[in-house]
Amino acid sequence: LSQTSPRGKVKAMVFRGCRSLLAPASKATSSVLYSSRGVSNAVTAGSTKKPAAKTKTKAKPKPKAKSDSLAKKTPRSTGIFKVTPVSPVLAQFLGTGETTRTDAIKEIWTYIKSHDLQNPADKREIFCDETLKLIFEGKDKVGFLEVSKLLSPHFVKTA
Numbered sequence: 001l002s003q004t005s006p007r008g009k010v011k012a013m014v015f016r017g018c019r020s021l022l023a024p025a026s027k028a029t030s031s032v033l034y035s036s037r038g039v040s041n042a043v044t045a046g047s048t049k050k051p052a053a054k055t056k057t058k059a060k061p062k063p064k065a066k067s068d069s070l071a072k073k074t075p076r077s078t079g080i081f082k083v084t085p086v087s088p089v090l091a092q093f094l095g096t097g098e099t100t101r102t103d104a105i106k107e108i109w110t111y112i113k114s115h116d117l118q119n120p121a122d123k124r125e126i127f128c129d130e131t132l133k134l135i136f137e138g139k140d141k142v143g144f145l146e147v148s149k150l151l152s153p154h155f156v157k158t159a
Helices: 027-036 089-092 103-114 130-135 148-153
Strands: 125-127 141-143
Touching: 089 103, 089 130, 089 148, 103 130, 103 148, 130 148, 141 148
Parallel strands: none
Antiparallel strands: 125 141
């Protein structure tokens, strides 16, 4: 192991029984060893190692344009993306008689954020004003995970 003497000189590394480790180290290796062990840069100042040249990376080819039929995807119309009629209370809030579940949740979150109804200490908790109490079964506080569950009764089941 290398150690520095009181005068700042570096003692040679000593290993017994292994000739390859006794061979003199290259300048690049010794500068890395000295700098990683906290030895002053005065010892490595004489090295003339040049920084590695930057290699140019090849530009990735752009993906080919897809055909018109694939590029123009039709919007999904099943599951939570299906437009369904809503209850009169939710229709009054949204301003429309039918909507998708995702759009309804987006509108409610927009309303919550614009009226600053989230608890500042716990952003997962929502304080309900009079408008939201009509939608959320009269509750004063609602957790953010409850929003979609409490909206479920407002969507009319269609066959």
